[in-house]
Amino acid sequence: MRHRKLIADNEECCASMVNTIVGPYQREPVKGVRARGGFAKTWRGPARFAIPLPVGLDPSTAGPLFCGGITVFTPLKKHGAGKTAKRVGVVGIGGLGHLAILFAKAMGAEVTAISRSTSKKDDAQALGATGYIASGDDLPAAFKPHSRTLDLIICTISTYICPDAALLTPDPAVFPVADYLELLRPDGRFVMVGVPQSPVSIPGRPLISKNVLVGGSHIGSPQEIKNMLEFVVANKIKPWVQKYNMDDINTAIKDFNDGKPNFRFVLVNTDNGAKL
16 A cells, blocks of 8 residues: 555656657557547546636646646745745746746746757746756856856756757766756755756766755646646746647647757647637
């Protein structure tokens, strides 16, 4: 019973989880069939995973919250954004990163956006970031003026999924976590929610000298999703989305591959009553 209780509180850590997009189902009668995630017009599953939208939440902006939103909301809450973590850095200003800025700002944190160039500076400021670091190709040089300024860093880079992520590493063989640790204050946290394609290498001295921790976070439980949705309504948070009719998915995918999202595409299921 103890094991079952732990799993019930941490469903996102289930050993037999089915990934939302193309993850294979592991039980009969659909074992081996791959999940279609947000590309499906209908879904069937346990009722405890069907979470009602609170009154006042637009369904078209709710969609991105169930993946990108909860992915960044969970570690921000867990690591005290706006409370013990007064200064929060967000690495990568894309679908996940823009939500992390919105959430961290609403939690009361001072937010610094971190991206490779200055191309997203205006967007980051519009989202609520008050600081901006353009890393370029020389991370140590870019980060040195900002040494020990952040309590928490949420890293949203996911080169495993998209090699053209907003922030590329100078050396593709090693993801340079140690460089980012320069930005952390003593007892700071560096949390990965994106999946880097390259290995992660962390020398021990930066960890020990400032008592910092490096970790990861994987989406969130149904209860955390409920808490997030209530937080979104209470704080009037609106993800930046562009809407497509679900029947126009091929156009949406082409636009996605052309780099047009700013910052999330939403497929509207008009067959089941939704409206563009």
